[in-house]
Amino acid sequence: MSRIDETKDFIPIRIAVLTVSDTRSLDEDRSGQVLVDRLQSAGHRLAERKIIRDERDQIADQLRAWIADPDIDVVISTGGTGLTGRDVTVEAHRDVYEKEIDAFGTVFTMISMEKIGTSAVQSRATAGVAGGTYLFALPGSPGACKDAWDGILSLQLDYRHRPCNFVEIMPRLDEHQRRK
Template sequence: MPSAIRIVTVTVSDTRTEDTDESGKILRERLESAGFGVAGHRIVRDEPDVIVELVRGFASEPPMDAVILTGGTGIAPRDRTYEALESLFDKRLDGFGEAFRRLSWDAIGPRAILSRATSGVVGRTVVFSLPGSTNAVRLGVDALIAPTLEHAVALASGKGGHHHHGAK
């Protein structure tokens, strides 16, 4: 039975269509194989205003628990997803991008520093942004997002608490 977490996925691309969106398909498949249901998927152009409006909409009432994006995280002139999301975050989760680049280093070496994978919280919605390559999506979901998503959503929604080990 899929997790009750409400997730929407987004492919950010100026060129991909439903038929050519391999990263979006893999993103949904990897989340579903990890036990999560995906409520919907969108493909949007890498236009900051469009991304901000879309994510803000998913984070409003009733909010999605998580929005996971793929694409737009590089340093090419058209890659503006990072700037759009950074302007929205109420809280940044710096450890996600750091961990993603660390794991990417093992796969692609120094080119990993060119990734601007990022994560944060908008209202009570957790947002993850991955590069657009299929390998990056697999790595990000399998190694980082799937193992932490339930806990992150619980904390962001105010339903999870910090566990104090050893306290009596």
């Protein structure tokens, strides 16, 4: 079963937080702040934080810039994963993915079902990998960010988590590019 192996050292990773919103400022960004507080409390490093409008090209461009940055291991976005016309974060993420982590959305939905019941069906949380960087798109509510961090990311971004975790395979994410 899932556990933390205390015999292993914790490895901090560098995480960028992107809030997708047409209306929020940094002072009003509760969801982004939830992620910042949790990642720092876990011992990870905040690499960068931005707020960007719900524009597919702008979101994809920011993701690409962070993917290209060797000082960023993970990007977590919040907002724009719903069903309305302005919700384009999922599409922007998929524009840059090399591989999608299909089970992320499924596991997130399972966790959400426990909290909000069938309303969980309205989320399109997603995750993928590009250029050796993990990308996670979370809903824009503080509760959803807490659920995703506490139920999935805190464990998968901890090198000590067993039987497996995202951190231990991080050095191999871009191995196909190094063979050329």
